[in-house]
Amino acid sequence: MAEVRNRKKNSLSDSSDSDGEFQEIINDIEQDHWKDGVADETRWAKTKSAVHEWGLSCSWHGVPHMAQSLSWPTILLWSVILVISAVLFVYLITITVRQYFSFQVLIDLNIGMDESSFPSITFCNSNPYKLSAVQAIPELEALLTVYEQSLQ
Template identity: 50%
Template sequence: MAAPANSEGLRKRRPSLSDSDEDYGTDDSGDEKEMQNIVKDIESDKLKQETLPDSRWTKMKSTMKQWGETSSCHGIPHMAQAHTIVAVIVWAIILFFCACGFVYLFSDTLLTYLAFGKLVQLNFAMESSNFPSITFCNINPYKLSEIKKIPELAALLTVYESSANGTLTS
């Protein structure tokens, strides 16, 4: 025995199970009958749901939604979890442009690689350059006048200058 449906298609629950016994009396046999009626209603609902075959569209839609929610591709889970058609369309557009950009960049890189291009540029001309070939860096924290004050460092500097001039004798 099914309860009447309200305007939203949902059945109203009978108040006897949730309300206190003071309002409806303490008749245990009535409670048992009501419990059996509720169980029968639930079982009949399950049977109705099981007997109604899903359409192809419903099966495909649920399968696509499940795949989309578990997909590791960026953007697809957002599309599958969107609540409005506008959000789905926005995510589809974003995903489409990203896919097009990927295909363009990938194909451009692949074509450049498969061209096997060789770039060889040799310059043998002895032209004068704007910059000297040797650059001296004057960022030296040691002052020559301070080094000459210490005898050991002054001797080392003399040996270094002698070897640079070629006058060092052993």
């Protein structure tokens, strides 16, 4: 019976040891320093970090270069290039849309009595009929004969 009590005491002390270890782990997590930097960040620092991450992963040309820049002059240079490109893009799109919706009709009439030089012989090589196929049909052969006779 004494052994049973000792076992119970050992099992109780084991459970209290595991509870103590569990409590130590909880205290260690609560006192951990990795989350202190995140908790102390201001709204400005969070916004700056989010904009920087967006800039690095952005697919617009120039924005990742601006986000990777380490000095203010390079950031300013990329910003100016980006703004100029955006303004030119909007300007050209506006001109194109205005031109499209103006529905311009261009008519160029040239009513001159000037003499035009035309070639004396023109070859047209797009005849879809073969002479042998036309001669194989008697009606078309007769029509071809009449045509040749009228040219003479």
